[in-house]
Amino acid sequence: MIIKILGLYTKIRHYNVPASYRYFFRDTYLCQVIQWKYLIRDYVIKKPYKKISFSGEFTPDIAFALPFAYWHFKNGTLLQTEGAKYTSELYFFSADHLETFATRTTTGNYNFETPRILYSQNYNMRKWARVPLKEIYHNNIYSYHKPILIIANRYNMEWDGPPVSFLSIALLDELFNSYKSEYQIIYNRPRPENITNDNSDIYDLDEYDWIEREHPEVLLMENLFKQNLGKAKNFNHFQLMVYANAEHFISTHGGTGALASYFGGINILLSKKGPEHYFGCFTKLYPKFSGAEIHHAKSDQDVLDLAERHLRGKSLYPNQAK
Template identity: 65%
Template sequence: MPTILTNKLFSLYVRLRYPSVPANLRYFYRDTYNCEMTQIKYIFRDFLFKKKYKDIYFSGEFAPELQFALPFAYWHHLNGTLRSTHSSKFTKELYFFSENHFEDFEIRTNEGNYNFELPRILYSHDYDMRKWVAVPLKKHYQNDVYVFSKPILIIANRYNMEWDGPPISFYDIETLDFIISKLKNSYTIIYNRPRPEHITTDNSDTYDLNEYDWLGKEHPEVILMENLFKENKAKANNFNHLQLMVYANASKFISVHGGTAALASYFGGVNLVISKQGPEHHFNCYNHLYPKLSGASIYHAKSNDEVRSLIEEHYI
């Protein structure tokens, strides 16, 4: 963990080197250097001795787990130094490569994001990470079960509390109607907005968008991910497992910033992300980080109007 002294030194360095950075974002820069400093103590074990020693714990939110913890664990697996992984419930299938995976945590916490044993935490001005390898989820989970007559398009939505306030970035019913009406003739559309009981929750409240009844009336051809889970033709162990299998057979995604967008970016193809505000904008995550997860083409929409334009340009 960073000390008071290292925090002060790195904070001063950031102020001097990046004087134009807003004050509320400087600590992300500082934390990058703290993460880099932490990795120095493992040089001999990681690059010389190479025995299985690494126990990776992560209890934070879904997005940073996918962005940083999971690729870090996979790097150690390939390096021959991974001993065990410890995460939240419903994550065993994400860590399919880990011989010893433990689902230790019942909930995800913001405090768990600040795990300085990782190469990075949350956002950074430098995503040139040495101990980081994208996990081949698509290759591992592709299957013959979720195959349809038309290519799959995943609409991965969410409607949650954001920054202790109401939802900001999401696809409302009007925008969903535009997307589905434009694309349903070309794609098998699968709509996914996980219910709280299907996933490991964090400190964000989930609200009801009231879109499920609307979809049934106006667009009955849209397949609901939760209905696929009820059928469970592939015998998925949990909802996350099902998502991995369905997503692995898709190459077109429309998602929302956070864990929703991070997961959709793991499967190649094209992913349109709506994000109306957040530190991701300053750090340009959608150009610098998200494409690293699978080589996917990521398109960032900051408004509903931009969503419509990008749909017309890249999905039709």
């Protein structure tokens, strides 16, 4: 009944919104209404009671579930968290975190107990707190004579079709040639075995051997992980340690870009299509993760232009030499 009422309200109030997006407006109202029943426990009693379980995709996990859990931790009301494999280091503050889910699912995104799900017309969330991943995982291990530039790529199925927003080998070649003298470039495109997979197939871009042959100055994350000097417990933990030492990122649509936005500095994010464009996620939501500057690139040429504007000559800041 509540969903029907909110659906009618949304249809009347937001009649000019495309029908394909309107239900996200309704879902925002539903998330807000559900939180009403916790007013007394969250703001008056304030004792540990909250169990937060999330089995959805990586982006909504770190965008909504993780900051929601951190808010409850700071509020003194968090009891337990439950998530996918390799998430304990993300939920470092949880005294009782369970890694229950072997895979992430699309249906798991629709957890209306979180402040928002997927996309929203309003990202001013009350029960949401910035998670200090950079402060927690900053270290003296992954530090170099030159500042780090993380280039985080993906080559996945998108919307049940071929890859759309990815850094091609030709684009990588131009970026490497342009910035490897100024930055210590670290290239990251996780293998399927290193992450918890969802409904998107991961393809092979066949770039690893090419990078080692043509650009030996570029460090590969997977090679650094094999050395594992920081003794990370898993690849997600390792990513947090390396990213925490960086201030410059070039990333892509999805969880790749969301994670890169968690560590401050500058993130040039390639996204050629998606609901994120309509809802303004890259200007309204992603900067909230850490205060990072997010520069949305809609094409390969945008990536090059934004890099020239925001990375060229910007590497001269204090950085601990290795």
